[in-house]
Structure formats: C-alpha cells, structure tokens
Amino acid sequence: xxxxxxxxxxxxxxxxxxxxxxxxxxxxxxxxxxxxxxxxxxxxxxxxxxxxxxxxxxxxxxxxxxxxxxxxxxxxxxxxxxxxxxxxxxxxxxxxxxxxxxxxxxxxxxxxxxxxxxxxxxxxxxxxxxxxxxxxxxxxxxxxxxxxxxxxxxxxxxxxxxxxxxxxxxxx
Amino acid sequence: xxxxxxxxxxxxxxxxxxxxxxxxxxxxxxxxxxxxxxxxxxxxxxxxxxxxxxxxxxxxxxxxxxxxxxxxxxxxxxxxxxxxxxxxxxxxxxxxxxxxxxxxxxxxxxxxxxxxxxxxxxxxxxxxxxxxxxxxxxxxxxxxxxxxxxxxxxxxxxxxxxxxxxxxxxxx
Numbered sequence: 001x002x003x004x005x006x007x008x009x010x011x012x013x014x015x016x017x018x019x020x021x022x023x024x025x026x027x028x029x030x031x032x033x034x035x036x037x038x039x040x041x042x043x044x045x046x047x048x049x050x051x052x053x054x055x056x057x058x059x060x061x062x063x064x065x066x067x068x069x070x071x072x073x074x075x076x077x078x079x080x081x082x083x084x085x086x087x088x089x090x091x092x093x094x095x096x097x098x099x100x101x102x103x104x105x106x107x108x109x110x111x112x113x114x115x116x117x118x119x120x121x122x123x124x125x126x127x128x129x130x131x132x133x134x135x136x137x138x139x140x141x142x143x144x145x146x147x148x149x150x151x152x153x154x155x156x157x158x159x160x161x162x163x164x165x166x167x168x169x170x171x172x
Numbered sequence: 173x174x175x176x177x178x179x180x181x182x183x184x185x186x187x188x189x190x191x192x193x194x195x196x197x198x199x200x201x202x203x204x205x206x207x208x209x210x211x212x213x214x215x216x217x218x219x220x221x222x223x224x225x226x227x228x229x230x231x232x233x234x235x236x237x238x239x240x241x242x243x244x245x246x247x248x249x250x251x252x253x254x255x256x257x258x259x260x261x262x263x264x265x266x267x268x269x270x271x272x273x274x275x276x277x278x279x280x281x282x283x284x285x286x287x288x289x290x291x292x293x294x295x296x297x298x299x300x301x302x303x304x305x306x307x308x309x310x311x312x313x314x315x316x317x318x319x320x321x322x323x324x325x326x327x328x329x330x331x332x333x334x335x336x337x338x339x340x341x342x343x344x
Contacts, residue, residue: 008256008257010256010257013256014256020256022256022257024247024248024255024257024276024279027236027239027245027246027247027248028223028245028246028247028279028283029245030222030239030243030244030245032245033239033240033245033246034240034243037240050202051200054233056229057228057229057232057248057250057254058232058248060229060230060232060233060236061226061232061235061236061246061248062236063233064199064232064233064234064236064237065236065237065239065240065246067199067202067205067237068205068206068209068237068240068241069240071202071206072202073199073200073201073202073204073205074199074200074205074233074237075196075199075200076196076199076229076230076233078229082229083196084182084185084186084192084194085180085182085194085196104196107196107200111200
C-alpha cells in the first residue's frame with residue numbers, strides 16, 4: 001500500500017511558508033492506519049519494550065496503537081500542567097520561544113525499557129527533549145519510531161542515544 | 173482483572189476539591205491496557221463502525237487503540253487551531269467560560285458511521301459537543317464508549333442520540 005498517497009500537504013500551516021504534512025487522511029483509512037502501525041513497530045517486536053511513550057498530541061494517536069500492537073503499556077509525555085500526579089519536565093527551545101514536556105515521576109517504575117513514538121520527525125527538538133525526559137525519569141530509551149521523517153530538516157542528527165530511530169516514511 | 177485498582181485518585185486536580193481519576197497507571201500496565209481496549213470496543217464489534225473519533229487529548233489514547241482493535245480508521249476531534257485543513261467547530265459551555273472542538277470538514281467523507289471515544293464521562297458537556305460536531309460534519313454517531321463514567325455527575329443524561337453509550341468502569 002502506498003502510504004505516501006495518504007498524506008496531505010497543507011500549505012502555510014501552522015505559519016506562512018510551511019508545507020504541513022497532514023496525517024489525518026492516513027488515520028481515517030482503516031487499511032492505511034493498520035499498516036502504518038504494523039510498520040511503525042516492526043523493528044521493535046523483539047526489543048523487549050516495556051512501554052511506548054507518546055508525545056502529545058499526535059504522538060498519542062500513533063503511540064497508543066503501537067503499544068497495543070506490541071502488547072506493552074503506554075506512557076503519555078504531556079504538555080505542561082496536564083499530568084495530575086508528581087511530574088518531571090524538560091524545557092526545550094523552539095524557533096521562537098520555548099516549550100516543555102512532562103512525564104509522571106513514577107511513569108517508568110518497574111517498566112524501564114521505552115520506545116518513543118511521534119508522528120513526524122522534523123527538526124528533532126521535541127524528540128531530543130523526550131529522550132532527556134525519559135532518562136530523567138529513570139527510563140532507558142531502546143528505540144524511537146516516527147511515521148514520517150522530513151529528511152531535509154536533519155532532525156536525526158539530534159538523536160544521540162545508542163538505539164535505533166525508525167521512520168516508516170521519508171520525505172526529502 | 174481489576175481495572176478499578178489501576179486507576180489513581182489525585183486530590184485537588186485540576187482545581188481544589190476535585191478528585192481526579194488518573195488513568196496513567198492503567199495505561200502503563202500492558203495487561204490492563206489491552207483488557208481496557210478490548211472491553212471498550214466489545215459492544216461495537218458488529219456495529220459497522222467506519223471510524224473511531226477520539227476527543228483530544230486522552231481520547232486520542234483510547235480512541236486510537238480502539239480503532240486498531242476494531243480494524244477501522246481514526247478521526248481526531250481537536251482543540252481549536254490544531255487541524256491544518258478546512259475544519260468545522262462546536263463551542264460549548266464549561267463551568268467557567270467555554271471551550272471548542274474541531275474536526276476536518278471532510279473527516280467522515282465516505283466513512284460516516286462513527287464511534288465516539290473518550291477516557292472519562294463526567295458532566296457530559298464535551299461528549300455532547302462531539303455528538304453535535306460529528307453531525308455537523310455529516311457523520312452518524314453509532315455509539316459512544318468511555319473508560320470511566322462518573323455516575324454521580326449525570327453526564328449520561330446529555331447523551332441524546334439513539335445509539336448505545338458504553339462505559340467500561342462506573343464510579344458512583
């Protein structure tokens with residue numbers, strides 16, 4: 001199946017000059033969604049993953065289904081102030097300003113082998129912050145998986161853990 | 173399995189006097205997560221569901237896995253300004269102020285039978301807004317499914333479509 005054909009380019013979103021890769025047509029298509037998840041997790045079936053950690057919000061969509069497909073648990077990495085119990089956080093720089101992701105301090109207690117999942121790897125800033133956050137909470141990143149890697153943005157260079165980073169689709 | 177034991181009460185979140193039902197311990201437990209999703213979708217296996225629509229953000233976690241389990245597609249119902257293509261929206265009242273959810277205008281094109289999924293049914297305002305939003309976008313709600321229903325808050329009374337509303341867990 002041609003999953004690329006299920007992506008939609010939306011011009012000038014979220015800001016002028018950006019061509020946004022919209023994954024919603026792929027998600028809505030039952031066969032494309034199932035195949036995407038199968039291909040997302042395929043390299044990690046024997047990696048001993050305890051939990052998939054998904055990055056809010058589109059990473060929740062791919063991460064949760066990936067966790068079900070792998071038979072493991074799911075941990076949400078959330079925007080600030082959303083987690084009810086004691087949480088840890090990592091601040092990271094954006095092109096303009098900064099952002100922060102948080103995780104429950106006990107999220108990886110007894111389940112430390114973590115597969116990080118997000119929808120798109122662009123500049124890699126969010127994923128790099130997620131790697132730091134997992135380590136801070138005592139987890140070990142055993143892999144990363146994204147649906148789409150935007151190769152030209154070079155985000156892969158910021159993946160500095162000794163574990164595979166897998167992209168189902170590559171866009172030049 | 174006792175799924176109730178995998179919920180965590182967090183006092184005074186998001187505001188004083190509220191006892192928040194934290195689903196993250198359940199999500200992190202592989203067996204509890206898998207059983208939750210199986211029980212969430214069980215009544216709808218023969219309902220001819222085309223897509224699961226999940227409400228941002230925790231509804232993405234349960235909705236996406238539910239879609240994979242049912243072999244159908246997933247449609248995100250999002251907070252304002254998050255969807256890249258042409259979208260429709262519904263405003264709804266909160267205790268203080270208001271909120272809004274949006275969906276792509278073409279989200280249900282050719283896939284109109286919709287199962288709505290969220291994590292918790294409380295006062296029912298968000299779910300009622302989601303019902304209106306799906307109708308506005310041309311979809312037909314064939315069911316609703318939540319992990320936890322907070323019975324005392326009476327949100328079920330606001331479910332006005334002729335389709336089943338299923339809760340895996342009930343809290344008085």
